[in-house]
Amino acid sequence: MKATHSKNNNEILFRQLPSQEQMSYYYFAPKTVKSVLILVHGISRNAKEIIKAFKPLAEKNQVLLIAPIFKKGYAKDYQRLGRNGKGPRSDYQLMGIIKDCKSLTNIQFNKFNLFGFSAGAQFAHRFTFAHPNLINKVALVAAGWYTLPTKHLAYPSGLKLKKEFNDIAFIPKRFLRTKYRVYIGEKDNKRDASLNKNSIIDETQGLNRLERAISWIELMQLHIQKHGIKNHIELEILPNSSHDFVSCVNNANLHIQAMKWLNDE
Amino acid sequence: MTNYNTETRRIKLIKSHSNENVQVLPFPFDIQSCKRAFTTRNIKTENMQTLISGSIRPKAGDLVLCEVTRLRQHCRIEQPNGRRSRMFVKDKIIVCYGDRYAPDQFESVVPENLGACHLVAGGGIASLMRHKSPKVKPATEIQPIGLIGDSDGQILNLKDHQTLNVYNSDDQNFVPVLMVAGSSMNAGKTTTVASLIKGLTADGYEVGAVKITGTGSGGDLWHFIDAGAKHVIDFTDAGHASTYLVKHEKLLRDYHKMINHLKSKNVDVIVVEIADGILQHETKKLLQSTDLINTTTAMYYTSGDSSSAIYGSHWLEKTGYDVMALSGVVSSNPLGVQEINQATNIPVITKKQMCEAGSGHLLFETLTNKASQLKVK
Structure with a gap:
């Protein structure tokens, strides 16, 4: 995108959507904006924590930051995009937030980068599968489990859709071209309380987040090759880091690494 | 037709989000990127602020955002200015629900839910085809994404946007x-x-x-x-x-x-x-x-x-x-x-x-x- 000037007051701001009281977000708009990064929180709704970590880098790299808040109790199924009968559509929530932020900051853009931590990484890759046309690059950090790029498994384990969505079609030829990078803490190999321990996921993806990240990348890579697409998904192991955003930032400079990769041409 | 309680529908849905089966979200798309049909011309785009989805029964005249899933009889949609815009699969169109009776084309009714239905008129009518004339192809298939609401989450319906003058002609001059x-x-x-x-x-x-x-x-x-x-x-x-x-x-x-x-x-x-x-x-x-x-x-x-x-x-x-x-x-x-x-x-x-x-x-x-x-x- 072209560099755009915004009304800047150098602060992270909170915004409540006027048309939907359940939806809000934090944003930071530097003086000049060259790219846009959406930061998606985990199940603990740590949106503020994430945007605070990225703010100094965003200022330096001229990145508009938007951190949506998928409200607890409302956006119940946000990691899985809000399937029919399970909760409101979280992809549309994000698109509504982006639309609101565009008019608020007067910054126009079509594509953006996506960063997701834990449940946010689940959301981020599923959003990218559904709307690859909106995404430049996706940084996935410590997703609990993944949607595999196969139509043999029903959504959200795989791509086979029944009545989950009215209007989503997963098209591998499109979403396999997107640039993904997966980050995972070196110590994120525990079967902790928040990990989905479904036996099918254990069997198809692995027993912990580290194993699951590796097997997802392998399968994605296999399908990338099968479709003859030139793409490569990289895995970054974060040293001394557990399943905790602060630990990943303090021990492995996750925010610096991610920002650098996302902004590399 | 089923009698539907208007008041129930007209409650501010945003306020009633406790009804988990009905979701009100801000309108997620750029309205200009959606192809708007002639039938919706009396409703200003500025009023189209929310998208209402879930277990809701649409009513004739309700505005609905749909995605084109298969082009059949109607390949073009008539816009408010009369231009018949060509449609493509995956296009987002703004039309309204309605029943249709056309012996040379289709007989169709407003469906009971927001499930897949048909574009039965190029002017922009979403409906469920029941019968078709052998002279025409089956109706173009569309997938409703959600009803379109105003900023309060109230469903926009044509009946609330009439343009006729309120006028009593009883004492006026005769016009043949x-x-x-x-x-x-x-x-x-x-x-x-x-x-x-x-x-x-x-x-x-x-x-x-x-x-x-x-x-x-x-x-x-x-x-x-x-x-x-x-x-x-x-x-x-x-x-x-x-x-x-x-x-x-x-x-x-x-x-x-x-x-x-x-x-x-x-x-x-x-x-x-x-x-x-x-x-x-x-x-x-x-x-x-x-x-x-x-x-x-x-x-x-x-x-x-x-x-x-x-x-x-x-x-x-x-x-x-x-x-x-x-x-x-x-x-x-x-x-x-x-x-x-x-x-x-x-x-x-x-x-x-x-x-x-x-x-x-x-x-x-x-x-x-x-x-x-x-x-x-």
């Missing part, structure tokens, strides 16, 4: 009303109305034209405008996406509203088109109502062949109308005209005769005379 009815769809009603308008405007008369029933589409209105009508309206201006399955009393009320609206524009003549054939349920009931009989100065009846011309004109005369002329497709068939002339004294008028110089004066004078005769009676 010329009604055009037909034997069926494609009998030549619209061409006849346009030719009458052309003849009248060419002779200096200001004409108001109205299509009182049918399915929302701009084609006929543009035709009337092109012929020179000063004011043109239709049932969508009275808040209907289509008039199929609309209650008779409501249609009658809206007929008066539309006529009064045109009277308020100080036109010299009002030409009325009533859609479909005289045997179609809503059309038949309207034509049989004393309100229509009493407000109609004269009738033109159009048909595709001689036998339906004779049956139809007799039926209309028996019902109480003064059938002034026969026209339509049959008027271009010399043998058909000959058969009609042998069976009735009602003249058969061609499109060309209606547009001829002086035909407007003659028509206006005849209408005025008929009106004074009616007053004497």
